[in-house]
Amino acid sequence: MGRRPQLTGRAAVLAVVVCAIAMSLAYPVREYIAQRRSITELTEQRAELLAKIKELDERRGQLQDPAYIKRQARERLFYCEPGQKCYVVMDDTPAQGEDAAPQKPVAVKPPWYQTLWESVEAADTGKGRKAGGG
Known part of the structure; x- marks a missing residue:
């Protein structure tokens, strides 16, 4: 019968050392990745801001x-x-000829304050009635 290899003291110490090294490198590697991501985002933001500055400089040149x-x-x-x-065209629809069909008048919505005033007047006329509805 063959002997099964057992965990020796050296293997245990080696395993502990490897775990300690892995754990001690995990945090710096994570920080490195986060900083690289931050640098990339800041570079993109800088490019956007430089484009905006260029656009504003062009606009300033136009305004001068x-x-x-x-x-x-x-x-x-x-x-x-x-x-x-100078001429200002108020209506952009083409002029109608004699043979053109007349357009239907467009219903114009009254302004909000007129609607409000009419509702106040309607409520005022109902003031003299009794609460019973009769």
Whole structure:
């Protein structure tokens, strides 16, 4: 019959040392990975901020250009140069010819304050009635 190998003292000490080394390396490796992830996130954030800075610098350059400001004033605020004829189209639907069918009038919703006032007046007219409903 063969002898079964038994755990010797040296093997036990070696196992304890290997476990101690593994445990002592686990925390620094975890911290290293977390710091690498943090560095990657910060690098991405930096790239986004640099792109935003570039965009804002371009916008500042546009706002310092008098031609750009005039164009924006004409387009957005409908400003007109002195001596220039400007037109503003209020309705973007095409003009109707004689043969075109008339459009149905669109029901306009009254403003909120008118609806509120009408409800107050309606409640006021019901004030003289008795609570019994009769």
